[in-house]
Amino acid sequence: MSRQCKVLLNDDEMPRQWYNIQADLPHPLPPPVDKEGKPIGPQALAPVFPMNLIEQEVSTQRWIDIPEAVIEKLLLYRPSPLCRAYAFEKALKTPAKIYYKNEGVSPAGSHKPNTAIAQAYYNKEFGIKRLTTETGAGQWGSALAMACKLFGLACKVYMVRISFEQKPFRKMMMNTWGAECIASPSNQTNAGRAILAKTPDTPGSLAMAISEAIEDAVTSKDTRYSLGSVLNHVLLHQTIIGLEAQKQFQKIGAYPDVVIGCVGGGSNFAGISFPFICDKIHGKKVRIMAVEPAACPTLTRGPFVYDSGDVAMMTPLLAMHSLGHTFVPRPIHAGGLRYHGMAPLVSHVMREGLMEACAINQLECYRSAVMWAHTEGFIPAPETSHAIAAAAQEAIRAREEGKETTILLNWSGHGLMDLTGYEKFLTGKMVDATLSEDDLGKSLQSLAGLPQPPEL
Numbered sequence: 001m002s003r004q005c006k007v008l009l010n011d012d013e014m015p016r017q018w019y020n021i022q023a024d025l026p027h028p029l030p031p032p033v034d035k036e037g038k039p040i041g042p043q044a045l046a047p048v049f050p051m052n053l054i055e056q057e058v059s060t061q062r063w064i065d066i067p068e069a070v071i072e073k074l075l076l077y078r079p080s081p082l083c084r085a086y087a088f089e090k091a092l093k094t095p096a097k098i099y100y101k102n103e104g105v106s107p108a109g110s111h112k113p114n115t116a117i118a119q120a121y122y123n124k125e126f127g128i129k130r131l132t133t134e135t136g137a138g139q140w141g142s143a144l145a146m147a148c149k150l151f152g153l154a155c156k157v158y159m160v161r162i163s164f165e166q167k168p169f170r171k172m173m174m175n176t177w178g179a180e181c182i183a184s185p186s187n188q189t190n191a192g193r194a195i196l197a198k199t200p201d202t203p204g205s206l207a208m209a210i211s212e213a214i215e216d217a218v219t220s221k222d223t224r225y226s227l228g229s230v231l232n233h234v235l236l237h238q239t240i241i242g243l244e245a246q247k248q249f250q251k252i253g254a255y256p257d258v259v260i261g262c263v264g265g266g267s268n269f270a271g272i273s274f275p276f277i278c279d280k281i282h283g284k285k286v287r288i289m290a291v292e293p294a295a296c297p298t299l300t301r302g303p304f305v306y307d308s309g310d311v312a313m314m315t316p317l318l319a320m321h322s323l324g325h326t327f328v329p330r331p332i333h334a335g336g337l338r339y340h341g342m343a344p345l346v347s348h349v350m351r352e353g354l355m356e357a358c359a360i361n362q363l364e365c366y367r368s369a370v371m372w373a374h375t376e377g378f379i380p381a382p383e384t385s386h387a388i389a390a391a392a393q394e395a396i397r398a399r400e401e402g403k404e405t406t407i408l409l410n411w412s413g414h415g416l417m418d419l420t421g422y423e424k425f426l427t428g429k430m431v432d433a434t435l436s437e438d439d440l441g442k443s444l445q446s447l448a449g450l451p452q453p454p455e456l
């Protein structure tokens with residue numbers, strides 16, 4: 001038989017439950033708090049999210065059933081293939097085996113529909129008619145636009161201005177799925193108007209777009225807000241990625257030595273890694289690696305603090321690694337990784353010593369992405385290129401040490417709507433944008449006076 005390039009699952013082998021890591025954490029997750037440090041109860045979140053999702057947010061039940069209507073929609077593109085990157089391995093001259101979970105096969109082009117579909121379903125069940133959201137690169141906005149249409153909800157997307165200008169086709173995708181998409185900051189919300197008055201030329205940021213989308217949700221009828229990353233229930237919905245990967249590795253009698261994912265808010269990384277971290281908590285030997293941009297190094301240089309998820313401080317304070325909620329990252333091309341904070345669950349798992357993190361500059365990421373396109377064919381999203389660059393570093397180390405390391409990376413999305421970044425790279429116009437100590441120090445000042453999370 002010729003070598004096996006893809007490991008596939010049948011429809012009936014797709015997992016029917018999500019994995020909730022909160023059931024297995026060595027120490028409990030610090031709760032969200034208000035500015036005085038008092039824990040926020042589920043009721044306080046009710047104007048923003050439907051109660052059925054708030055219940056998932058605080059659940060510590062290990063396995064949560066996926067509703068039948070959600071399974072039906074996930075089956076439009078799942079189970080996603082686990083592929084072996086033979087040609088990329090050959091180009092790197094490595095004895096390492098590199099596997100990738102291809103989440104780029106979804107209709108919107110990334111892992112984001114895994115939670116968009118679930119969130120649209122739960123909002124519909126709760127009687128909500130319209131969802132608002134923010135989007136960076138546009139992957140999340142298009143995923144939610146599609147999911148809303150599948151469940152008959154209206155959708156409005158506030159898209160970070162720099163991405164709105166760089167990626168007009170993302171907006172057209174959202175429009176095709178029936179959603180409205182505008183550039184953020186906009187003059188349609190108080191938050192947006194206040195930002196524009198102070199900084200009219202701002203490239204925007206996820207923290208600004210979140211402020212606008214939440215304000216819209218809490219001031220509009222039958223409307224709730226939907227977040228594409230960071231929160232516990234979002235990460236929960238993404239665990240289907242790692243659960244499928246575990247089944248696929250079982251089929252070929254293999255197991256990864258290292259699991260790698262890029263991190264923006266943390267959802268695709270958590271999706272692939274949390275089921276493996278469960279194995280690790282129960283004694284398995286596996287390294288877990290998060291990769292972030294050097295321009296927005298939340299896990300590697302941001303302190304673990306209580307901070308707000310948005311610039312107008314409309315969200316409760318979350319215990320997380322943060323660069324400060326006023327942080328505006330340089331306009332690098334991985335728009336989905338330009339977030340000042342990190343999922344509390346990912347930040348907590350990092351504090352527990354169950355994972356590691358590294359930061360890589362965008363030029364190295366694009367070099368790896370182009371090498372990937374030359375060997376494996378698929379053009380990765382700029383966000384995904386971070387995971388590829390880290391996998392390449394691991395594979396080169398394996399070559400130097402003569403080890404047959406098995407690497408699993410989450411191929412979080414394709415880059416077919418992100419070609420302006422590739423054009424800049426290919427014409428030599430791209431530059432690196434490492435964060436200076438000075439800029440980091442200034443941004444961390446926004447944390448002054450906020451409560452401190454408890455010691456472990």
Ligand SMILES: Cc1ncc(COP(=O)(O)O)c(C=O)c1O
Pocket residue numbers: 110111136137138139140228229230262263264265266267268269335336337381383384412413414
């Ligand atoms: C393809 C892709 N990968 C990764 C990310 C980062 O988000 P998260 O950390 O929530 O997975 C994004 C965000 O937009 C994305 O579009």
